[in-house]
Amino acid sequence: MIEVRHLTKQFKNIVAVEDASFSVRDGAITGLLGHNGAGKSTTLRILYGLLKANSGTALIDGIDVMASPLKAQAVIGVMTDAHGLNPRLTAREHIEYFARLRGMQRHQMTKRIDELVALLDMSDIADRRAEGFSQGEKMKVCLCRSLVHDPQNLIMDEPTNGLDVMTTRSVRSILQKLKAENKCILLSSHIMQEISALCDEIVVIAEGRVLMQGTLDDLAKKTGEGDLEEAFMQITRTA
């Protein structure tokens, strides 16, 4: 459960996020939809504790991120937009590293990693060094290590960006599975198809402001447009 209230973030003289408020509930996939540079990444970075907002609060399962970032980080899994891996470590070593940083014990960790490797169908790359991994393979490793501690909340920045159809589909099915486990999932995207195929709730953001939050139907009703793209265009135009 994620609560964002009146969040504002300013870099020097650019206001990246302005008075943003929205909520993300458990058991649903929520999409943060906006153009490039609309403030999606900045909002997410505040939520996972790497940026400090100038004002406003962000609560994750009731924990104030700004006041106790480490506690908040303990209950989330994060997939950043940069999928940088260490070329000399294997996929499994990457995942083990994060599991250990989250304080997992060997037995529990090994079992969990085997599960995830099977789930993401990555047994062929699990013990290979990351050098030369494709975009999709890198992304699978990143997803694995963000899920290794079985977090209640999952924050993902552009998770399917640059992925082939096969990988995109397997990511989608995993997200659906997590949703069925009553997890709270927040992802950002600028791709309408992605959002409409995956998300239960949509938060439309433009120029750092949250313009609207609701289901696909809510958006259609409010704008009178059946197509998400048309609805999005209309919302951002009138703003």
Add this chain to the structure above:
Amino acid sequence: MMWSVITRKELKDAVRDRRALMALLLFPVLGPAMIYFMFNMIIDIAEEAGDVSLPVVGAAYADDLVDYLEQNGILIEEVTLDADPVYSGEFYSQAALDEIHTAIRNRRFDYLLVIPRDFDDLVSQSRTANIELHLESTRAKSAPKAGRVQELIRGWGQETAALRLIARGVSPDVINPVSIVRIDVASQQSRVQSILGIVPFFVIMAAFICGMGVAVDVTAGERERKSLESLLVNPVPRYTIVIGKWMAAVLFSAVGLVLVMVLNFFSLSQVPLEEVGIVFTIGRLEIIGVLVTVLPLALLAPSIQIFVGIFARSFKDAQAYLSFFMMLPMAPFFYNMFNTQDREFWMNFVPMLGQHMLLADVVRGETPAIPDFVMAGLAALVYSLVFVYGASRLMKREGIIFS
């Protein structure tokens, strides 16, 4: 311990990085090898200067001179020329000259003294006799020997001149308005001492060089790979992350230090130092002393490199900054070269200067005072903690995490 998770991961990575391993292994071998060769050269030269043998053509024609040379420690080696076995006394017979020069060029001789047949006649008639010293001046080994021979011949000449003057009732002082006596204080021993002075320099350099690859890779490398952001998403305090990374570099630096010291002592023990009158014994106490002195540097050098590495955007950036910091270990070396002051207590607080002086003492066979050890070690520890703290602060900066 959470930091050890990070240290272990970074070490695993570093061990797989051939470049970092090469830096760790190559430098510690370089210094001791250099010291070994330098010492052997000095000892060779010292041995030969004391034991000069002189090939002479026509030694029989200058008994007096040859005696004089032998009395002064020169081993005369009589040489007969194939081109002119009985030696006719014709200096410039081309065949004789050719033979002499070929012999020198072929390294049968380094140099050769040629005495004319009429030498004794000319001398007894109080005339000037021309003798020739053939040598190859570019050959390093022959120069000091030839110098010594020339000096002795000149000495004999002066003695003879004095006798001639006395025979004519003139004081020899008339032709010697000034007499110069050269006293060389630089013994072989002090030359060796000045080479021993390089040992601390190599040891301090090793602290900086051996951990640098790791320190840069875990900081600037992490930023360049774009893996820093995802690391910081884990609920681990920044100082824990910095300490974990620092410790990985510290381990490399410490291994390098120990390696360079072991190899240095090994190469010194292989050199016959006693032949130039140096007693260099390394006991357990000295080794412990040196280790206690230099190990704080294995903490300090990587802490500086981690700090600079976090500041740098990329690997290249970091290397450019750090090549400037490589001047740091050289500073105390040069300071001590020109420093005429005695050691003072404040010098212990200057990082690296303190260690340099302690090491110099130990290598010279002196035992520095315990307070000096403690203060220099503590100073290095405090400075490294300052850099680690600074690095943790840097890691909190938004501009550093995202760029």
